[in-house]
Amino acid sequence: MPAAERVIENPVSGERIVIRTAAAETDGKLMEWDLFLAPGGRVPSSHCHPGQVETFTVLEGRLRFRIGLRRVIAGPGDQVRVAANTVHHFANAGRETVHVAVRTEPALNMEELLATAAALGRNQVAAGRRLPHLIDLALFVRDFAAEVRAPVLPPSLVAAALQPVVRLARRFGWDRRYRRARDSGAGRR
Known part of the structure; x- marks a missing residue:
């Protein structure tokens, strides 16, 4: 599937991700993607990217960030850069879907991470679980x-x-459920 058509939806976080430029197209230097975050949507937890820089450009709506100890509300036209190894979290700050252009440098396996997280989210919702399976989470953290x-x-x-x-x-x-989710998220059968 061409990168422009690659869509990843995570029912747990409310994220809809459209890959515009895949890592393979840039020799892994970057990945560009559109993030559509539903009202109430948020990244599941605070985290950091050890070797990646993320740049968020808000196109529509408002996005609330916590970057380290700093809180930021970004609106249309605002750009927020998160340096490598910086703890951050973000959430939709409004009542409408927020649309954000995101640039991740270098790409590493970010597309596979997002697809795997979405597949695990679909499994979580289908099982009626509020939290992910701990084994799935452990394997995810290790793999990425x-x-x-x-x-x-x-x-x-x-x-x-x-x-x-x-x-x-x-x-x-016990890793079978996770492997199936990872394979389905990556588009492998």
Whole structure:
């Protein structure tokens, strides 16, 4: 599927993502995407990207950011840049869908991360769960450690805590649900 037609929808966060420029088109240097965030929509948790810079340009609506300790409300025409390794969170600050152009540099596996998160979100909604399965979350954090990390805990501590969970999940086949979600999110069957 051409990048311009790649749409990712996450029912948990209220995100609709349209990939405009995929990593493969830029030798991994960047990914450009449109984010449509429904009223009440928000990124699921505070996070940071260890080696990526994100630039958000609000096209329609209002987006509320928390960047480190700073709070920002961005409206049409406003641009917000989040440096690598900076803890941030964002949410729709209005009653209408917000439309934001996002640029992620370098791209790394951000498209696969977004698609996997959306597939896990669909599973979560279908199962009627308020929270994701902990094993799915552990595998997700491990698989996308280069793209995203928890805001407070040292990465080495997170990796050490996840290692036995990942090992047990593989050994007993508890990772099947996650693998199916990741494969479906990536468009693989």
